[in-house]
Amino acid sequence: MRVLFLGGTGLISSATSPMLVERGHDLTLVTRGTSAKAAAPPGASTIVADVHDTEAFRAAIKADVAKNGKYDVVVQWIGFSPDHISDDIDTFDGITDQYVFISSASAYATPPEHYIVREDSTPLYNPFWQYSRDKAEAENRLRAAYGERGFPFTIVRPSHTYGYADVPMAINSWVHPWTMVDRMISGQKVLMPGDGSSLWTLTDHRDFAYAFVGLLGHARAIAQDFHITSDDVLSWNQVHQIVASAVGVGLDQLHDQTLFIPSELLARFDREAFEGPLLGDKANAGIFDNTKVRSLVPDYVPHHRFEQSIHESIVWFMEDPDRRAIDRDAAALWDHVAERYSRGVDAMFA
Numbered sequence: 384m385r386v387l388f389l390g391g392t393g394l395i396s397s398a399t400s401p402m403l404v405e406r407g408h409d410l411t412l413v414t415r416g417t418s419a420k421a422a423a424p425p426g427a428s429t430i431v432a433d434v435h436d437t438e439a440f441r442a443a444i445k446a447d448v449a450k451n452g453k454y455d456v457v458v459q460w461i462g463f464s465p466d467h468i469s470d471d472i473d474t475f476d477g478i479t480d481q482y483v484f485i486s487s488a489s490a491y492a493t494p495p496e497h498y499i500v501r502e503d504s505t506p507l508y509n510p511f512w513q514y515s516r517d518k519a520e521a522e523n524r525l526r527a528a529y530g531e532r533g534f535p536f537t538i539v540r541p542s543h544t545y546g547y548a549d550v551p552m553a554i555n556s557w558v559h560p561w562t563m564v565d566r567m568i569s570g571q572k573v574l575m576p577g578d579g580s581s582l583w584t585l586t587d588h589r590d591f592a593y594a595f596v597g598l599l600g601h602a603r604a605i606a607q608d609f610h611i612t613s614d615d616v617l618s619w620n621q622v623h624q625i626v627a628s629a630v631g632v633g634l635d636q637l638h639d640q641t642l643f644i645p646s647e648l649l650a651r652f653d654r655e656a657f658e659g660p661l662l663g664d665k666a667n668a669g670i671f672d673n674t675k676v677r678s679l680v681p682d683y684v685p686h687h688r689f690e691q692s693i694h695e696s697i698v699w700f701m702e703d704p705d706r707r708a709i710d711r712d713a714a715a716l717w718d719h720v721a722e723r724y725s726r727g728v729d730a731m732f733a
Contacts, residue, residue, distance in 0.1 A: 384600050385409045385452065387444075387479070389434055389471075390460030392422035395485070395544045398592040400424045406596070411447070413440075434461065441474050454479040456599045463514070468521040472528045481535050481605060483598070486522055488542035488610050488671065489515040489664045501672045502608050512663030522608070529606050537598060538608035542669055546588040547699040548706070550626060551689070553579070553619040553665055554649075554657075554717070556710035561700055565709055567632050567640070572721035576646040576657075576666050579620035583669045586613040587687035594673075597680030604679060612671040613685035619665070622689070629693045644724055652720050656713075 391400045391412040403410045404426040411428040423429050432443040448454070457479040462468050468484060475482055491500050493509040507522065509515035528534035545551045549560050554574045556562040566573055594611045598604045617625075627637040646666040650658040677683050700706045 384455040386411070386456045386458065386599065387447075387454045388412045388458050388460060389462070391427075391458070393460060394546045394549055395541055395588050395591060396458075396460050397422075397546055397548075398588040399595055400427060402592045402596055403427075403599075413443075435467075437470050437474075444474060444478075448478050453477075456481045456483060458483040458485070458599075460485050462521060464517055465520040465524055469524050472524065472534055476528075476532065476534055479535070481537055481600065482525075483537045483539060484521060484525055486518045486538050486540045486608075487515060488540045488612070488669065490519040490522070490540065493663055494667050495669075498668050499670050499672050500610065502610060502675050509663050512659030514659060515663055526606075535605045537604045537606075539595060539598065540608065540610040541591060542584055542586060542610060542612045542671060543665075544586045544588050544591050544612075545689075545692070545696075547692075547696050550693070550696055550700075551585055551622060552626060553623065554661075556713040559708045559710040559713075561707040562710045562713055564626065564630060564700075565707065566714070566717070567627055567637065568630055570636065570640055572717065572725075573623065573637070573641045574649070574717055574720060575619060575623065575641050575643050576649060576661050577619075578643050579623070579641075580618050581666060581668055582616050582618055583622065583665065584612045584671055585615050585617065585622070585689045586611070586685070587615075587689075587692050590685040590687050594676050594680050594683040597683065598676070601679050607675075609676045609679075610671050610673070611676050612673060613687070614673075615685065615688050616670055617689065625690050625693055629697050642721055642724060644720070648724070649720065652723070653716060656716060 386403060386408055390396060400410060401424040404424050411430060412423045413430045413432055413434060415433055416431060430443050430447055432440045434440050457475050459471055462484060489509060489512060490507045491505045493511060507519040522538050525536040529536055543551060550564050552563050553576055563573060590613050591611050623637060624634055646661040650662055
């Protein structure tokens with residue numbers, strides 16, 4: 384297959400790109416510059432273009448198609464606004480047999496109406512997170528384009544998918560994920576939304592990649608939506624305990640330094656930092672039925688468990704001190720929350 388990735392060097396896609404190349408497919412990645420180009424897997428081609436400069440981007444795509452032919456598959460990894468997806472529909476109409484939009488499982492009804500999420504019975508509605516509503520609206524535009532002109536879309540909704548450069552926790556820094564781990568190790572306060580008992584599914588990016596690649600070029604995936612997750616379901620308390628154990632922090636120490644704070648209260652401290660990511664996502668149960676994706680990729684069986692994979696992440700972070708950078712702004716916010724909350728609790732029982 385001739386496959387075009389818009390993005391393709393990020394956390395989730397970093398396992399998918401090399402898998403496609405290893406299977407002998409012709410992969411091209413659109414990148415913004417030399418640093419992203421360097422991250423492309425060996426054997427993949429690159430197009431240097433800014434996807435947000437629509438005119439220049441379309442000129443680059445037109446030139447590539449004129450030289451190498453149309454695409455069997457286009458995957459949009461970095462589309463976050465509905466208008467961006469509308470532009471993509473106009474750009475790729477007629478030059479691809481399948482356009483795959485990476486949406487988000489956070490677009491599903493939140494809080495969930497049932498403890499298991501299924502594509503055919505769970506509506507899309509997240510009142511707490513604009514990010515999720517934008518993903519849902521982008522999906523709607525793809526469905527409309529299919530109805531109006533037969534635009535061949537497939538929607539894929541990852542849930543919490545991690546790779547070696549990530550440390551999943553209930554609250555952490557997306558930019559510098561070692562930040563909360565450093566707090567664990569140094570004995571600082573660790574924030575936990577609620578009582579930490581809500582269940583959450585973690586998916587290794589290598590498992591995601593296997594199921595995802597199986598959907599590419601599949602005729603029965605056209606005009607369909609799929610979530611792809613593992614069956615590695617853990618409470619947030621278990622997730623934090625696994626991380627603590629991996630870095631040598633005892634469970635008694637972890638318990639003593641953890642502050643259990645209601646998610647609604649956390650959101651009052653900072654709406655942007657906590658409302659969407661918690662009330663709109665992690666504070667809710669996240670358990671998924673993968674029957675639909677397995678109907679097209681029947682041999683999809685997740686092989687990686689967080690309890691083992693976390694050790695690969697720790698090794699990766701320890702190999703280079705620069706990878707253990709600290710998000711000072713996030714840490715300052717967490718310190719502020721911990722101090723104010725602790726002071727308020729102490730005052731209640733004084």
